[in-house]
Every structure is written in C-alpha cells, then in structure tokens.
Amino acid sequence: MKRSVAGVLALLTLCWSATDEGAMHQNIQNVKAENEARLFALPGVVSVGIGLDPAGGEVIVVGLDRARPATQESIPAELDGYPVRVDIIGTVRPR
Numbered sequence: 117m118k119r120s121v122a123g124v125l126a127l128l129t130l131c132w133s134a135t136d137e138g139a140m141h142q143n144i145q146n147v148k149a150e151n152e153a154r155l156f157a158l159p160g161v162v163s164v165g166i167g168l169d170p171a172g173g174e175v176i177v178v179g180l181d182r183a184r185p186a187t188q189e190s191i192p193a194e195l196d197g198y199p200v201r202v203d204i205i206g207t208v209r210p211r
C-alpha cells in the first residue's frame with residue numbers, strides 16, 4: 117500500500133496541551149517530532165506519522181520500505197506512552 121508524502125507531511129503539526137492540573141505534557145505530535153530523526157536513521161524507515169488503532173486511539177506509525185526484522189526489533193513498542201505501529205508501505209516517492 118502506498119501513502120502520499122503530502123499525507124505524511126500533513127501530520128507534522130506541533131503543539132502542547134495542558135493537563136487538568138495545569139502541568140504541561142507532550143502530545144503525540146511533539147513525541148513524534150522528537151523521535152522522528154532517530155527513527156528515520158534506522159535502515160528502511162521511509163515515513164513517521166500519526167494514525168489510529170482499531171479502537172480509535174492515537175498511535176505513532178513507522179513506515180518501512182520492506183520487511184526488515186532487525187529494524188523492526190529496534191523500534192520501541194511505545195514512545196512516551198504512545199503506542200508505535202510498524203507498517204510495511206514500500207518506497208515513498210515524491211509526485
């Protein structure tokens with residue numbers, strides 16, 4: 117399945133949200149932004165975005181060009197409390 121670069125880039129919006137107690141915590145956009153350089157440095161990573169799990173919860177989605185067991189094992193299951201999903205999406209090419 118191919119995904120557009122524009123769709124992936126549309127997820128780059130950064131913002132902060134406050135908890136009920138007024139303390140600042142990072143939202144998923146910040147967590148993605150802080151970790152994407154490290155994720156893109158892994159072999160075969162072609163996208164880092166935000167998606168939804170089957171229940172509608174937010175997840176960080178890492179796209180790989182092909183199955184890469186070593187890379188998949190090095191990607192954490194969660195980042196700062198947000199789950200991480202790995203999808204095999206193929207090569208991403210600009211239009």
